[in-house]
Structure formats: structure tokens, C-alpha cells
Amino acid sequence: MRDYESIVILTGAGISAESGIPTFRTHGQVSYWEYVDTNGVPKKHRVEDVCTPEALAADPELVHRFYDLRRAGLASVEPNAAHEALARLDREWPGALLIVTQNVDDLHERAGATRMLHMHGALKQALCAACGARFDRGDDLPPGTPCPACAAPRLRPDIVFFGEIPYHMHRIETALAQADLFVSIGTSGAVYPAAGFVRLASAYGAATLELNLERSEGSGWFDESRLGPASQLVPQWVEEMLSR
Ligand code: APR
Numbered sequence: 410m411r412d413y414e415s416i417v418i419l420t421g422a423g424i425s426a427e428s429g430i431p432t433f434r435t436h437g438q439v440s441y442w443e444y445v446d447t448n449g450v451p452k453k454h455r456v457e458d459v460c461t462p463e464a465l466a467a468d469p470e471l472v473h474r475f476y477d478l479r480r481a482g483l484a485s486v487e488p489n490a491a492h493e494a495l496a497r498l499d500r501e502w503p504g505a506l507l508i509v510t511q512n513v514d515d516l517h518e519r520a521g522a523t524r525m526l527h528m529h530g531a532l533k534q535a536l537c538a539a540c541g542a543r544f545d546r547g548d549d550l551p552p553g554t555p556c557p558a559c560a561a562p563r564l565r566p567d568i569v570f571f572g573e574i575p576y577h578m579h580r581i582e583t584a585l586a587q588a589d590l591f592v593s594i595g596t597s598g599a600v601y602p603a604a605g606f607v608r609l610a611s612a613y614g615a616a617t618l619e620l621n622l623e624r625s626e627g628s629g630w631f632d633e634s635r636l637g638p639a640s641q642l643v644p645q646w647v648e649e650m651l652s653r
Contacts, residue, residue, distance in 0.1 A: 412653065413616070414504035417581075417588040418495065419606055421511045423595020423622055424639045428486045430514055433457070434597045435622065442475060461571045469552035469565075476566040477549040480532045483514060491594070491643035492520035498647045499524050507584045509577075511596060511603050513568055528575040528603065534567035543567055575602060588615045592646070595620070595639050598627030607631055620646060 422432035433440050433456060443453045454471075458464060465472045488496075495508055499522045508525035510517055513532045517525050530536075535546040535554070539561035546564075554564040569575050585591065591610035598604045607617050607630045619631040620642040628634045635642050 413590040413650075415584075415588045416498075416502065416504065416506045416590045416592065416650075417584050417606070417610065417615075418506070418508045419511070419591070419593045419596060419603055420495070420508065420517070421594070421596025421603070423597075424491050424495075424510075424643070425486075425489075425512055425514050425516050426595065426622075427489045427491070427638060427640045428514075428516055430482070430486055430512075430516075432595075432597075434599055444474075444478075457571060460568065462573065465565065465570065473550055473552050473566070476532060476568065479513075480547070480549070480566075483532060486514070486516070488516040488520035489640050491639035492516045492522070494644040494647040495594075496521035498650060501651055505584070505587065507581070509581050509584075509603075509606075511600070526577045526580065528569070528577055528581065530566070530568040530576065532566065532568070535564045536567035537561060538563040538565050578602070581606070582609065585610045585615070586613045588613070590618070591615045592618045592620065593625075593627070593631070594643060595622070596625065598625040618646070 426432050431440055440456045441453050442456050442459060446452050459472055459475045499506060506524050508517060508522055509528055511529045513530055515533055533547055535544045535550055537556035540556060540559040542556060542558040544557060550564060550566060553562040555562045556564050585606055588610055591607060593607060604627055607627055611617050617631045619628060619634040622638060
């Protein structure tokens with residue numbers, strides 16, 4: 410069996426599904442946000458239609474409320490066995506390791522992972538759209554909240570919306586170029602640039618492994634795909650890696 414030194418792990422919504430956070434596209438289904446508005450009228454939006462710069466400009470109340478509810482929801486979920494296993498790998502793997510998550514929840518860090526990046530932002534952070542400063546934010550973020558640094562009333566959730574450029578791309582691409590193993594966990598492979606990481610890593614010579622509930626859009630690009638729930642597959646794989 411090949412020996413590895415440098416691992417890049419990409420995680421998506423599937424790793425947090427068993428903690429109770431809904432995915433965007435399991436079994437090809439699109440997820441919706443359903444709620445009752447302040448006039449008592451039931452509303453339903455495609456989640457992907459809420460997470461855009463256009464939606465933020467057109468209806469900031471709606472977009473901020475969407476993220477306020479998700480931020481508040483973090484209080485009632487816990488990391489699962491898959492997050493715990495990756496945190497263990499992070500602690501015990503002697504080589505280079507980078508966990509790149511597309512998730513905006515904080516379950517990797519709550520499990521104890523430290524060598525990680527949020528490429529799509531984080532629910533518990535606010536970003537000033539005027540000066541670019543970032544702040545920790547645990548509670549609601551109403552539109553028009555002034556920035557503590559520049560006072561502009563333009564704090565927004567620090568989330569990478571559809572059409573915006575993900576964070577840390579230079580660092581991620583450098584790690585992918587150096588990786589000898591790329592592992593993708595719980596992601597549908599529907600959203601770029603993350604969906605392209607497998608081909609990039611492969612082009613640089615890394616072995617590639619997918620751990621997902623079902624075949625993803627990118628399954629054909631991986632050397633190996635293991636299908637099943639992350640809470641089972643990830644601890645098994647981590648055990649394999651640490652007992653090599
Ligand atoms: N274990 C492993 N995989 C699972 C589990 C589970 N328990 N439950 C679901 N999955 C798989 C689904 O089969 C699906 O292939 O996880 C994948 C989740 O895919 P998406 O919902 O598309 O999530 P993700 O790939 O992270 O989405 C990427 O799209 O909407 C945007 O910005 C958002 O970061 C997100 C990006």
C-alpha cells in the first residue's frame with residue numbers, strides 16, 4: 410500500500426447531515442427554506458436563491474434572517490463521529506494535513522480540528538462590506554448593523570454567496586499541489602471550484618478517495634469511492650490511516 414505524507418481533505422454538507430444540519434442536494438433533491446413571515450404568511454424559497462449577492466441587495470431582511478436562524482441552530486447540534494475522527498487525524502497525523510470545509514457550521518472546530526479552512530465562510534463571523542474587517546458574531550446580525558471598525562452600517566454574514574470567490578484559494582491550491590492524498594467527504598461535487606479539486610489533486614499526482622452516502626457528480630474522477638454514512642466511513646478510514 411502506498412505511503413502518504415501530505416493529505417488534503419475536502420468536506421461538504423454530508424459530513425454534518427448526521428448532526429442534524431440539512432444538506433443541499435442529497436438524492437439530487439434541492440433544499441428549500443420554509444418559514445412563516447411576520448404577517449403569518451407561509452413562504453418557501455430555494456435555499457440557493459437566498460444565498461446570493463442579488464438576494465442580499467434586494468431583501469437584506471430575508472437573507473439576514475435566513476443566516477440568523479442557521480446561526481442560532483448551531484446551539485442545538487453537536488459534532489458527530491465523522492467530525493471527531495477528522496479532529497483525531499488532525500491531532501495524530503505526523504505529516505502535512507489540511508481540512509478544507511465548504512460548510513459554514515462550526516462542527517469541525519468544535520470537534521477539535523485546527524488545521525482547517527472555511528472556504529465558503531462561517532456562520533459565526535460577520536464581514537463588513539465597506540472595509541472588509543471580520544468579527545466573531547454569535548448572535549443575530551440585523552441588516553444595517555454598524556461595523557465596529559469603520560462604523561459603516563454594512564455588516565453582513567461572512568458567507569461566500571453563489572457568484573462570489575471562495576476564500577483561501579491560493580492556500581488550498583498550494584496544498585492540493587503538494588498533496589499525495591486527496592479525500593472528499595460528504596459533498597455532491599455540484600459546486601465549483603471545490604468540485605474541481607479532485608482533478609487538480611490528481612493532475613499533481615495525488616491518490617484520490619471519496620467517502621459519500623451515494624455516488625456524487627464527480628465520483629468518476631476518484632481512484633476509489635466508498636459509499637455509506639460519514640459517521641461510519643470516516644472513523645474507519647481514519648483508523649486505517651493512523652495504523653499504517
Ligand atoms: N454521510 C455522507 N454523505 C452524506 C450523508 C451522510 N450521512 N448525507 C448526505 N450525504 C451526501 C449527499 O449524498 C450529497 O452527495 O453529501 C452530499 C451533500 O451534497 P450537497 O448538499 O450538495 O452539499 P455540498 O457538496 O457541501 O454543497 C456545496 O453548495 O449550496 C452550496 O455553498 C453551499 O457549500 C455548499 C455547496
